[in-house]
Amino acid sequence: MIRTKALASCLVLLAGFTEVQTAVAQERVKTPKQNSANEKQVLAKPDLSVDEARMIVKDIPSVDIRATLGTWKLSEAELGQLRQWSGILVEKPGTTEFLAKWSELIRQAHARTPQIKESSITPLIRMVMLAAYEEAQKHQTTSAASAPSEVYKQLQEQLRANLVEARQLQSLMGSERKDPLSGSRLSLPAHQRTLRKCDVIGQPKRMECKEVLVSASYELDDYISGSEAQLVKAEEEAKRGGGASESGQEKRRQMLYALSDVAKAMHDSAVAVLRKAGR
Structure with a gap:
């Protein structure tokens, strides 16, 4: 009787073990398919960032x-x-x-x-x-x-410096200008009557300066009035150039x-x- 009960218990355990083995085998059969599906999910790239x-x-x-x-x-x-x-x-x-x-x-x-x-x-x-x-x-x-704004800013600075020198020269010859006997000729030494005339030239644009010798009072007056007009134009070109540059860059972006x-x-x-x- 005892042997019969023991045999029955062994059979129950064996049946349970067999079920476990079957489940594991089935899981092993399914695993490759699942792995394949997972691999496809891993390999499939998302949309472009x-x-x-x-x-x-x-x-x-x-x-x-x-x-x-x-x-x-x-x-x-x-x-x-x-x-x-x-x-x-x-x-x-x-x-x-x-x-x-x-x-x-x-x-x-x-x-x-x-x-x-x-x-x-x-x-x-x-x-x-x-x-x-x-x-x-x-x-x-x-x-x-077409937008050399930096070059025109450099020209502005140089023109202002040139005007300072010209007005200093004008101040030095003040007494001569009031003397009708001196005429329009300047009696100052050449190195004091030498000024610089600057402008933007070439492509790409660049600033170039050259020396000019002022010999008469009317030449000095013309130099000052011309430099003042040139300064106004340089300021306008700098503004126009900067705007065009920003506009071109923005359109490109x-x-x-x-x-x-x-x-x-x-x-x-x-x-x-x-x-x-x-x-």
Whole structure:
């Protein structure tokens, strides 16, 4: 009787152990699938970040057009579409009106060339945006060439210093100017009658000064009145130049930020197409 009870207990324990083994085996069978799913989740990259999109635009000049075309193997009609979108981005850097057609182009290209990878998307985007990027850079070049505000500020300082010297000379010859017998000629030594005449010249613009010798009172009067008028003009040019420079830089920044937003939209939509095709 005792042996029977012991045997029954052993059978119960054995049954329980068998169930545990079965559950573990089943879990082992499921685990690879779950791991595979987890791996896919880990490998699947999120949408492009703002900083990554800006890096796409920043490195547009580095794009290898020949290698990009070799990878994508686009038809003439598709290349025509790319040129059209490139022109649109020059006029409207923030537009995404072509995004649906872009996604379709990516789908068709991938269907012909399944080995195209997600890493191949960025060079194609850079190729499309190259013309718009060059247009944005023109604002920086133009503003730098047409807005030499710092040069005109230097000219202002020099003109003020020149006027101080001229008025000192005018003060020195005050008694001669009141003496009708002295005439218009200045009797002071040459080194005291030597002044500087400055102006902005050349491209890129720079300040240049040269010495002038004042020999008569009317020449000194003309020098002072001319320098005063030149100072007023230099102040106006400095204000106009500074404003143009800031305007050009701001327009360039706005264009590049707009291109970054479009690059993100193009990249995310293209990646979605490739991932859907790879399922």
